[in-house]
Amino acid sequence: MNEYIRLSKEECLYSKRNLLSTEAACLITIKRLKEYKKLRDEEFVLKIAAKKKLNEVIEEMLILEKFLPRAHVPKQSSEENEIKDSEKFSLEHELEEIRQKIAHLK
Numbered sequence: 001m002n003e004y005i006r007l008s009k010e011e012c013l014y015s016k017r018n019l020l021s022t023e024a025a026c027l028i029t030i031k032r033l034k035e036y037k038k039l040r041d042e043e044f045v046l047k048i049a050a051k052k053k054l055n056e057v058i059e060e061m062l063i064l065e066k067f068l069p070r071a072h073v074p075k076q077s078s079e080e081n082e083i084k085d086s087e088k089f090s091l092e093h094e095l096e097e098i099r100q101k102i103a104h105l106k
Contacts, residue, residue, distance in 0.1 A: 007015070
């Protein structure tokens, strides 16, 4: 048993417009998804190319490192570090004294 519903002209036009706008929205979404997929593929290709270039640079740096002479810098002992710290402290102390003298002159 089938039943039919009669639609007014306005309801029919509204339904058609709504259906067409939904169809247009779906087509726009599909278009954007295709663009997104294309951009993701391009990104993937660029990432692979960047990784290859980076590996080439690393290899070249390792080759250069083998041929370049190495600089031997002696390590500072803890006593030398303490002397530098005390010199720094004394310089800061002297600077503070000079500032105080300038303040008293004003």
